Amino acid sequence: xxxxxxxxxxxEMRGVTKSFGGAQALRGVDFDLRRGExxxxxxxxxxxxxxxxxxLSGVIASDGGEMRLEGQAVRFADPxxxxxxxxATIFQELDLVPxxxxxxxxxxxxxxTRSGILDRAAMRNAARARLAALGVDFDVDxxxxxxxxxxxxxxxxxxxxxxxxxxxVMDEPxxxxxxxxxxRLFALMREIAGRGVGVVFISHRLEExxxxxxxxxVFRDGRxxxxxxxxxxxxxxxxxxxxxxxxxxxxxxxxxxGASVLRLEHAAFRPRNPRPGWQAPVDVTLAxxxxxxxxxxxxxxxxxxxxxxxxxxxxxxGRWSGTVEINGRPAMLASIRGARGSGLGFVTDDRRGSGLMxxxxxxxxxxxxVLRKVSPMFIMSQAREAxxxxxxxxxxxxxxxxxxxIVGALSGGNQQKVALAKEVLAEPRLLLLDEPTRGVDVxxxxxxxxxxxxxAGKGLGVLIASSEMPELLxxxxxxxxxxxxxxxxxFPSGAAEHDVLAVAEANEGExx
Amino acid sequence: MTEAVGATPAPAPxxxxxxxxxxxxxxxxxxxxxxxxxxxxIFSPRRHGLILFLAPDNIANIIRxxxxxxxxxVGMTFVIITAGIDLxxxxxxxxxxxxxxxxxxxAGWGLFATIGFVVACGAAFGAMQGAISTRFRLExxxxxxxxxxxxxxxxxxxxxxxxxxxxxxxxxxxxxxxFAILGDRLFNNVVPVATxxxxxxxxxxxxxxxxxxxGRYVYAVGGNERAARLSGVxxxxxxxxxxxxxxxxxxxxxxxxxxxxxxxxANDGTGYELTAIASVVIGGTxxxxxxxxxxxxxxxxxxxxxxxxxxxLNNINAALQLLATGAIIVLAAVLQSLVRRRxxxxx
Numbered sequence: 069x070x071x072x073x074x075x076x077x078x079x080e081m082r083g084v085t086k087s088f089g090g091a092q093a094l095r096g097v098d099f100d101l102r103r104g105e106x107x108x109x110x111x112x113x114x115x116x117x118x119x120x121x122x123x124l125s126g127v128i129a130s131d132g133g134e135m136r137l138e139g140q141a142v143r144f145a146d147p148x149x150x151x152x153x154x155x156a157t158i159f160q161e162l163d164l165v166p167x168x169x170x171x172x173x174x175x176x177x178x179x180x181t182r183s184g185i186l187d188r189a190a191m192r193n194a195a196r197a198r199l200a201a202l203g204v205d206f207d208v209d210x211x212x213x214x215x216x217x218x219x220x221x222x223x224x225x226x227x228x229x230x231x232x233x234x235x236x237v238m239d240e241p242x243x244x245x246x247x248x249x250x251x252r253l254f255a256l257m258r259e260i261a262g263r264g265v266g267v268v269f270i271s272h273r274l275e276e277x278x279x280x281x282x283x284x285x286v287f288r289d290g291r292x293x294x295x296x297x298x299x300x301x302x303x304x305x306x307x308x309x310x311x312x313x314x315x316x317x318x319x320x321x322x323x324x325x326g327a328s329v330l331r332l333e334h335a336a337f338r339p340r341n342p343r344p345g346w347q348a349p350v351d352v353t354l355a356x357x358x359x360x361x362x363x364x365x366x367x368x369x370x371x372x373x374x375x376x377x378x379x380x381x382x383x384x385x386g387r388w389s390g391t392v393e394i395n396g397r398p399a400m401l402a403s404i405r406g407a408r409g410s411g412l413g414f415v416t417d418d419r420r421g422s423g424l425m426x427x428x429x430x431x432x433x434x435x436x437x438v439l440r441k442v443s444p445m446f447i448m449s450q451a452r453e454a455x456x457x458x459x460x461x462x463x464x465x466x467x468x469x470x471x472x473x474i475v476g477a478l479s480g481g482n483q484q485k486v487a488l489a490k491e492v493l494a495e496p497r498l499l500l501l502d503e504p505t506r507g508v509d510v511x512x513x514x515x516x517x518x519x520x521x522x523x524a525g526k527g528l529g530v531l532i533a534s535s536e537m538p539e540l541l542x543x544x545x546x547x548x549x550x551x552x553x554x555x556x557x558x559f560p561s562g563a564a565e566h567d568v569l570a571v572a573e574a575n576e577g578e579x580x
Numbered sequence: 581m582t583e584a585v586g587a588t589p590a591p592a593p594x595x596x597x598x599x600x601x602x603x604x605x606x607x608x609x610x611x612x613x614x615x616x617x618x619x620x621x622i623f624s625p626r627r628h629g630l631i632l633f634l635a636p637d638n639i640a641n642i643i644r645x646x647x648x649x650x651x652x653x654v655g656m657t658f659v660i661i662t663a664g665i666d667l668x669x670x671x672x673x674x675x676x677x678x679x680x681x682x683x684x685x686x687a688g689w690g691l692f693a694t695i696g697f698v699v700a701c702g703a704a705f706g707a708m709q710g711a712i713s714t715r716f717r718l719e720x721x722x723x724x725x726x727x728x729x730x731x732x733x734x735x736x737x738x739x740x741x742x743x744x745x746x747x748x749x750x751x752x753x754x755x756x757x758x759f760a761i762l763g764d765r766l767f768n769n770v771v772p773v774a775t776x777x778x779x780x781x782x783x784x785x786x787x788x789x790x791x792x793x794x795g796r797y798v799y800a801v802g803g804n805e806r807a808a809r810l811s812g813v814x815x816x817x818x819x820x821x822x823x824x825x826x827x828x829x830x831x832x833x834x835x836x837x838x839x840x841x842x843x844x845x846a847n848d849g850t851g852y853e854l855t856a857i858a859s860v861v862i863g864g865t866x867x868x869x870x871x872x873x874x875x876x877x878x879x880x881x882x883x884x885x886x887x888x889x890x891x892x893l894n895n896i897n898a899a900l901q902l903l904a905t906g907a908i909i910v911l912a913a914v915l916q917s918l919v920r921r922r923x924x925x926x927x
Contacts, residue, residue, distance in 0.1 A: 448792060
C-alpha cells in the first residue's frame with residue numbers, strides 16, 4: 069500500500085492502562101496509526117482491543133498512559149471531544165435510532181435549521197448526496213429499523229464519515245454482513261483510507277485480514293502480543309492470539325461413558341408464537357451419555373442456542389414431537405422448573421444479560437440456583453450458604469476467592485467461572501452450556517475446559533454449543549452439526565476443522 | 581495448579597479495596613438522619629434552655645407523623661428491589677380507612693374481623709395489580725397508576741365523598757373503644773401506638789427480606805430477572821407477592837389512619853406514594869432494582885420527618901420543605917450513580 073511516510077504518526081498511544089473494578093483490562097498498551105493505512109486489531113474477547121478503542125473515541129477515560137494525535141497530546145473527555153478532533157467510531161451496536169428515518173439519523177445532533185425550524189428538504193438532499201458519495205442509493209425516508217443490517221452499517225459509516233477527518237474506528241463491522249456486503253464495505257474502507265484517513269479495523273475473522281489490512285496488531289490479555297504482516301500465515305496469527313499452540317489448551321479426554329442422559333430422536337419443537345430469526349429445532353437426533361461431552365456446531369442461525377433453551381424449557385410455550393428422553397425416560401420439557409427437576413442445568417451465552425446478578429455478590433450469585441438447599445424451612449442458613457459458596461469457589465478456582473465481592477467487578481473469566489459453578493452446585497446430570505468461554509481470557513479458558521472435563525469424568529453429561537470450532541474439536545468427545553434446526557452430521561473427536569465447517573456451512577438447499 | 585493447563589501465569593489477583601464511597605452510600609440515609617438530627621439540635625428553638633427539637637413531645641410527633649408513610653415505604657422497598665413501582669399505595673390507604681370506618685360503624689364485625697378483612701382486601705388488591713402486570717406484561721407504573729384511580733374511585737363510592745366518622749362505644753353503629761388506642765401514646769405518653777405498628781411492620785419485613793428464601797428471590801428478580809428465571813426462581817409468583825405486600829402494608833396504614841384520626845376519608849393519603857418512594861430512594865435502594873435495604877428506608881422515612889419538623893419548628897415556609905426534600909432525593913440518587921460508575925457497571 070502506498071503510505072505517505074511522514075515523520076509524525078497520525079496517532080500514538082503509549083503505556084495506556086485501564087481497569088474496571090478489580091479487573092485489569094489494559095496493562096500498558098502501545099499503539100500507533102499512520103495516515104491512510106488500514107490497521108487491523110486482532111484479539112480474543114476481553115483482550116482489550118475494544119477498551120483501547122473506547123479510550124481513543126472518548127467513551128471511557130484511561131487510568132494512565134498518553135495519547136498523541138499528530139504529535140499533540142490529547143485526552144478526550146467524551147465522544148463529542150473525540151469527534152471534534154476528527155476521530156469517529158462505528159461501534160458494534162450501531163449507535164443509530166431505529167425509530168427515526170435515515171435522514172434524521174444522519175443529522176442527529178447537528179440538524180439543519182432555517183430560522184429555528186428544521187429544514188427537512190435540505191437535510192434530505194444532503195443525506196442523499198452523502199449516501200451517493202458512498203456509492204449507494206436507497207430511500208432516505210425509511211426508518212433505520214426497517215433497513216437490513218448491511219444498510220444500517222452504511223448509514224452508520226455515512227454518519228461517522230461526517231466526523232472522521234483523521235481517524236475512523238470500526239469495531240467488528242463485518243460481524244453481521246453477507247459476503248457481498250463485506251466486499252462493498254472493504255472497497256469503501258480502501259477509499260476512505262485513500263483520502264488519508266487512518267482506519268482501525270477490529271475483527272474476529274482472521275481470513276479478512278489479508279484482504280483489507282496494511283498492518284496487524286494482536287492483543288492478548290490486555291497487552292499487545294505482537295505485530296504481524298497481514299500476509300503472515302494464519303497459524304502464526306493464531307499462536308499470537310492464543311499465546312500457545314491450541315493443543316495445550318485442552319485436557320485429556322476420558323474413556324468410558326455411562327447410560328444415556330439425553331436422547332433425541334427426530335425431535336422437533338413447534339413454538340406457539342414463532343419469532344422471525346428464531347430457529348426452532350426441526351429434526352434433531354443426538355444422544356449424550358453420562359461422562360460424555362458433546363458439541364453442537366453450526367453457523368449463526370443454525371439453531372444451537374434455540375435447541376439448548378427449548379430443552380431447558382426456557383423457550384416459551386410450544387409442542388415437542390419425536391422422542392425426547394432424559395435419563396432413559398420420556399420427557400417433554402415445558403418449564404424451566406420442570407427441566408431442573410429432571411436434572412438439567414443451563415449456562416447462558418450472555419452472562420451479563422441473563423446469567424448473573426452483576427451488582428450482587430459472588431456468594432449470592434453462586435447459591436442463586438440452589439436456594440432450597442440453603443434455606444431449610446424457608447429460612448436462609450448463613451452457614452450452609454458460606455459452605456456451598458466456598459465449595460464452588462474452590463472447585464472453579466474463582467479469583468479472588470472472596471464470596472463477598474461484587475461479581476461485576478471480577479474479570480470476564482472469573483465471572484464465567486461463577487456462572488458455571490452456580491449451575492454445578494445444583495448437581496445436574498446433564499449440563500447445557502451455550503458459548504461457555506465467550507469473553508474469557510485464554511488462561512481462564514484452559515481452566516474452564518479442565519473443570520468441564522473433570523465434571524464429565526464424574527458422570528456428568530455435557531452438551532456444548534459453541535461458535536469456536538477449535539473449542540469444540542479440542543474439548544468434545546463428539547460433535548453434532550446443526551443446520552437450519554436439523555442435526556445433519558456427527559463427527560468423532562479427531563475430526564478436521566475443515567470437514568466440520570464444510571457441513572455446517574453447506575447450502576441450505578442441499579440439506580432439504 | 582495441577583491441571584493440564586497450568587502454563588500461563590494467572591494474572592495476579594487484584595484485591596478490590598472496600599470503597600469508602602460505597603460504604604457511605606450503603607448507609608447514606610442513616611448518615612443523613614444523623615446529620616439532620618444534629619442540624620435539628622443546632623437550629624432548634626430553645627425555651628428555658630430546653631432544646632425543643634429533643635423534647636419528648638416533639639420526638640413523639642416526628643415518629644408519629646412518619647408512621648403511615650413509613651409503613652408504606654417498608655412495603656415499597658420490596659417492590660422497588662424487584663425494579664418495580666407501586667403508585668396505588670396512597671389511594672389504597674384512603675380506601676382502607678374508608679372500609680375500616682364503614683365496617684366498624686355499620687357492620688359491627690368486631691375489631692379483629694374488621695382489620696383482618698381490610699388487610700386481606702389490601703393484599704388482594706395488590707396481588708391483582710401484580711397479576712395483571714405479569715400476565716399481560718404491562719409496566720407496573722401503568723398498572724398501579726390505574727390501580728390508584730380505581731382505589732380512589734372505590735373509596736369515593738363507598739364513602740359517598742363524606743368523612744365517615746368513627747364513634748366509640750358498645751352498641752350498633754359504634755366502634756370498639758379499644759380501636760381508639762391507635763391514636764394514643766404508650767409508655768409515659770411518649771411512644772405513639774402508630775409508631776409501634778410501624779416498628780412491628782419494619783421488623784417483620786427485615787426478617788422476611790434478609791432471612792428467608794423469599795427475600796433472596798426478591799433481590800434476584802430485581803438483580804437480573806432473566807438470570808433468576810433461568811435459575812428456577814418463580815419470578816411471576818415473586819412479583820405478585822411483592823405487590824400484595826405493598827397492598828397489605830397500605831391497608832395496615834389505612835387502618836392506622838382511621839384509628840388515629842377517628843374517621844375514614846376518600847381524600848386522604850394523597851401524595852403518600854411519592855413520600856414513600858422518596859424514603860426508599862433516600863434509603864439507598866436503587867430504582868434499577870437488585871439492591872437496597874430496609875434499614876435505609878426506615879432511616880430515610882424518619883429523616884424526611886425530622887427535616888420537616890425542624891423547618892416547622894423554625895416557622896420556615898412549607899414550600900422550602902419541598903425544595904429541601906427534592907435536593908436530598910437528587911443527592912441520594914447522585915451518590916448511588918457515582919458508586920455504580922465506579923464499579924464500572926452503570927452509566
